Amino acid sequence: MARNPARTTGAGSEPVALPTGRAPGCPFDPPPELDRLRTAEPLTRMAYFDGHVGWLVTNHATARAVLADPRFSNRPDVKHTVFATVPRPGGARQPAAPGWFINMDPPDHTRYRRMLTGRFTVHRMRRLEPRIAAITADRLDAMERAGTSTDLVSAFALPIPSLVICELLGVPYSDHTLFEEQSSVMVDLESTEQQTMAALGTLTDYLAGLVRRTRTAPGDDLLGGLVAEGELSDEELTNIALILLVAGHETTANMLALGTFALLRHPRQLAAFRADDALAANAVEELLRYLSILHLGAPTRAALEDVELDGRLVRKGETVMVSLPAVNRDPDMFPDSADLRLDRTGARRHLAFGHGVHQCLGQQLARVEMRIAYRALFERFPGLRLAVPAAEVPLRETSAVYGVRRLPVTWAAPS
Amino acid sequence: MRIGTDREACAGAGMCALTAPAVFTQDDDDGRVVVLEREPDGEDAEAARAAVRLCPSRAITLSD
Numbered sequence: 001m002a003r004n005p006a007r008t009t010g011a012g013s014e015p016v017a018l019p020t021g022r023a024p025g026c027p028f029d030p031p032p033e034l035d036r037l038r039t040a041e042p043l044t045r046m047a048y049f050d051g052h053v054g055w056l057v058t059n060h061a062t063a064r065a066v067l068a069d070p071r072f073s074n075r076p077d078v079k080h081t082v083f084a085t086v087p088r089p090g091g092a093r094q095p096a097a098p099g100w101f102i103n104m105d106p107p108d109h110t111r112y113r114r115m116l117t118g119r120f121t122v123h124r125m126r127r128l129e130p131r132i133a134a135i136t137a138d139r140l141d142a143m144e145r146a147g148t149s150t151d152l153v154s155a156f157a158l159p160i161p162s163l164v165i166c167e168l169l170g171v172p173y174s175d176h177t178l179f180e181e182q183s184s185v186m187v188d189l190e191s192t193e194q195q196t197m198a199a200l201g202t203l204t205d206y207l208a209g210l211v212r213r214t215r216t217a218p219g220d221d222l223l224g225g226l227v228a229e230g231e232l233s234d235e236e237l238t239n240i241a242l243i244l245l246v247a248g249h250e251t252t253a254n255m256l257a258l259g260t261f262a263l264l265r266h267p268r269q270l271a272a273f274r275a276d277d278a279l280a281a282n283a284v285e286e287l288l289r290y291l292s293i294l295h296l297g298a299p300t301r302a303a304l305e306d307v308e309l310d311g312r313l314v315r316k317g318e319t320v321m322v323s324l325p326a327v328n329r330d331p332d333m334f335p336d337s338a339d340l341r342l343d344r345t346g347a348r349r350h351l352a353f354g355h356g357v358h359q360c361l362g363q364q365l366a367r368v369e370m371r372i373a374y375r376a377l378f379e380r381f382p383g384l385r386l387a388v389p390a391a392e393v394p395l396r397e398t399s400a401v402y403g404v405r406r407l408p409v410t411w412a413a414p415s
Numbered sequence: 416m417r418i419g420t421d422r423e424a425c426a427g428a429g430m431c432a433l434t435a436p437a438v439f440t441q442d443d444d445d446g447r448v449v450v451l452e453r454e455p456d457g458e459d460a461e462a463a464r465a466a467v468r469l470c471p472s473r474a475i476t477l478s479d
């Protein structure tokens with residue numbers, strides 16, 4: 001992130017650099033500078049790594065307007081990037097590779113998205129609940145067998161979504177070390193371009209092999225289903241599998257670990273959560289809002305024509321980044337927005353899953369995983385607590401997906 | 416109150432089916448919105464209004 005050349009926030013017309021510094025001792029709060037910007041100038045000029053002067057949005061209403069407006073494009077060949085690393089095939093300022101639908105606009109995006117949305121509906125995800133509960137129980141059994149303390153990330157938060165997305169897609173979980181390691185390199189903004197491209201290459205080769213094997217014997221998983229439909233090339237299938245594999249485990253894993261950390265640091269909220277089963281669904285929404293793990297560099301869109309936004313003129317070609325942590329703390333939408341309140345009304349209005357046609361494809365899956373996993377964890381280990389002082393929990397401050405690197409916890413009876 | 420939907424605009428995100436399950440569901444094939452109850456009232460009407468606000472692609476409309 002040191003590569004971002006812009007100065008720290010200047011006054012007036014000077015473009016700002018994306019604020020990244022969280023306050024010491026406040027691992028759950030966005031950088032305080034974002035609050036200041038939202039109050040002073042919620043749509044403000046921001047410098048991008050390549051020298052482009054674009055925009056930063058920190059309020060909820062403008063964020064929704066940008067993300068739902070077809071005059072703003074998600075295409076990499078028209079967008080500038082906030083940071084130097086570009087974890088996608090082709091790299092910066094190049095059109096999206098075949099199948100890389102997350103960086104396409106309608107109608108190209110729509111074509112791919114409609115092949116996938118039927119696989120992630122509210123109903124289908126509900127039908128997965130027993131399987132997700134069984135996977136979760138397995139992990140809890142393993143933790144219990146192994147002793148009275150563990151790193152919650154490697155024992156629980158990472159394997160659950162990894163196992164689930166593997167089953168859903170048709171990826172062998174035995175290869176999890178490979179894709180978990182490569183994917184975390186891909187989303188780390190401190191990775192060099194060589195490291196990012198190498199990780200992308202390794203994952204692409206791995207999944208291309210899987211796609212070829214699936215062609216000869218398609219199973220009844222998602223990849224097998226797409227192969228059977230016969231509409232997509234190997235390159236398209238590989239890229240779609242890559243997107244789903246990375247997006248499907250990295251994000252939820254970080255919500256599970258960081259969310260547990262947050263609950264442990266808010267004992268009254270945790271007590272309420274444990275006392276009331278019915279609170280779980282809303283608790284998940286509030287944790288998504290409060291933690292906003294997609295925190296750096298995304299989402300971005302570029303104006304395809306001059307657009308008047310919030311009384312300012314965004315010119316054709318200019319890129320806009322929405323800070324999800326900032327908009328999810330907008331007090332106009334969320335009163336006392338700095339407080340974690342698991343029973344907050346309207347928590348679901350958060351934009352942690354984005355907004356507009358690119359709104360998270362896997363959101364219903366992520367919701368079910370979180371609802372089941374948080375509950376099961378605190379049911380199994382009522383005495384769960386941190387095994388180190390909170391200040392010593394290592395944070396993923398330089399990753400596009402925020403979270404904790406490790407979460408040492410214990411459930412031993414207090415001595 | 417009467418519900419209208421724009422299946423071309425729908426992104427299949429499922430916020431409607433999650434928020435107002437008595438009023439909306441999703442097509443099993445492509446995830447797009449399907450209306451279960453065209454003229455909801457009471458609590459269902461409230462939930463439908465919330466779904467309109469939450470829909471990411473402005474695919475749901477209400478008329479009197």
Ligand code: HEM
Nearest residue numbers: 102247248251252255294299352353354358360361362366
């Ligand atoms: C708590 C967990 C998750 C969070 C916070 C999250 C967040 C997001 C956000 C903010 C976007 C929009 C990006 C943009 O507009 O540029 C997005 C898109 C996406 N997410 Fe998630 N996500 C999560 C879990 C998942 C899971 C489990 C999957 C797995 C299937 C997934 C797959 C995707 C895909 C494919 C897109 C791109 C959709 C499109 O462009 O049409 N996500 N996610």
Ligand code: SF4
Nearest residue numbers: 425426428429431470
């Ligand atoms: S919330 Fe909107 S976009 Fe999502 S399924 Fe319902 S109508 Fe479609």
